[in-house]
Amino acid sequence: MNIKELIARNLQNKGIKYFTRPSFYFLLKILTAFWRPQKGRWPQKISLSFYLDLLHRAYRKKQPVVWTNVYTPPELIWALGGIPFMPEIFAAVAASLGLAPFFLKKAGEAWYSTDLCSFHRGALGMMHSRLVPPPDLVLATSQLCDGAVKFLEAASAFYQCPFYLLHIPYPVTSPAKAQTWLAEELTALARDLKPLLLVMPQTINKVANHSNQAREHLLAVNQLRQQIPSPYRGSEALSDVTMHLLALGTTYGTAFYRHLEDNLSERVKNKRPVLPQQKYRLLWLHFRPYYPNFLFDFLEKHHGAAVAFEEVNAVTWEKLSVDDFWFSLAAKILANPLWGPAERRVVQAVSLARLYQVHGVIHFAQGGCRQSNGSVFLLRETLRRHKIPFLNLEGDCIDERNFMAGQTMTRLESFLELLEG
């Protein structure tokens, strides 16, 4: 029996209690501390340590656990003295362990329609299985999708804990006004949450400094990725994105990106690309399927196609200010091109395609993801005008039952044949 089967079997019996005990994660943390990874694997160790530490602290309950949605800047919750927990990320972790079908079934039993995004269904299934740290409060941000807000509202009702909604203005006509308005909202939120959380100026200083350091390393990583052939696998980058979604503002986030920068620098310096026979370079839009699948092996090993960059790894925000933290955090939120008019995302896609000198762009169309799929027409038309081939690859990031191997392979292969001309 392998580890996945062991976990899956324990999910259905009393063994589940071990996964909800802080001591379980503490033990794993200690074991991980003794792990001496091979050269180049330090970021993986840091990432694992971060998640074990997060779960340990979240179950230990010394600090309040704040459930929030992806793309809420984690610095907001770290600065408020809470532990950010993004259930969508843990749905992806469950999928990577092959456990998503169990949780998706649980969500179905709780009346959640298959029409709902599988990130949320997976997370809801984990919630109904009581296999996630319960929140002390729920903080939803109205970006990027309304489904996330509804899902978090359901979580708040399920756990009977307070629900806060941070309304993110659509930065259309007056970006400056939007930033001021959001900064005031953030300041008010921090004031309102003071009795629940532990806002202290030194925490804000630390969070801002860690976030800014990590940002500098991530910028360097992204610059190194412009190298041809690529020094970093797109499949890994699409998994590592969870570090900048959740760990920015912590020592883990800074260490992770510092080590990653060192790795890529060494690879570039010693001419050790991840794919020596690189034939095509691709830009990836949206996330990837997180359950075990052949997609990236198929692209990389069989066709020499490297995912050179991903839109979700772009650094779109400026440094956070220690002196005016909430104002700079508002700027970071509003700088996300995935929020607001589709034109912002389209402009970024064209610019990244040029910067990373890609041959084509793949948009992974997650079933149920309105906010991403809604801009496909504009993406396709604009990229076509710039003579950049585009593939809209329909699939599912979490629910492997929606992954059709044959059809996906034919679409990908046809796209690569099209690039070959």
Added chain:
Amino acid sequence: MITAGIDVGSNTTKVVILRDGEWLGDALVLTGADNRGSAEKALAQATKAAGIKRTDIAHCVATGYGRINIPFADRKITEISCHGRGAYAVFPGTRTVIDIGGQDSKVIRIDAPGRVVDFIMNDKCAAGTGRFLEVMARALEITLPEMAAIASKSKNPVTISNTCTVFAESEVISYLAQGLPKEDIIRGLHEAIVDRIESMALRLGVEQEVTMTGGVALNKAIVATLRKRLKQTLLLPPQPQLIGAYGAALIAANQA
């Protein structure tokens, strides 16, 4: 030089053999459960028809959904590229190819030199494919070749509102129970398939000339309905179901 193209489709496996681009022979067999076995069988029949030995084949390209299961093929190319290439070879003015096969349908755009520049495939269900017609023919207790002839007699086609093949079959059964004429039901089914194809074609953009390939192109009622909907002349190769294999054999000749 002799080349072979093998198109392992969900329903049938087709082989075309060429000598310096000239058609020497072909074969078509049912695919069944054994992709490799059906490819071997079709290849044996095609070599016999061409009057050559298998060892005379210099280069072989496999295509179709079962292409990955053909170990003796020198290269595997998708059906998108092969149908594009085959249609362009038959009608060099082709800029749009509509291929309706057993389990999927595609619209392919090609440029003046014959390169595939864009494509779209049906989503992951059988609606808009040959399989849809097969299932309905079985429910109506008629053969596939009879379908087109019966459909042409219809005056008031019914509307098939379900896109799912299984639910559409239930809808057909319920129409039969209501005593509606078979020809109106069959015509309605043809309209439903064409709805799907028309939507895909318009999404990708239809540029003249338009060539139709795949086994469903043999159904005159589908061709007529699609022609009317798209307001385009549809070019039909003599054996549309062999165009994928033909394209594969042509690509094999280029790559040998």
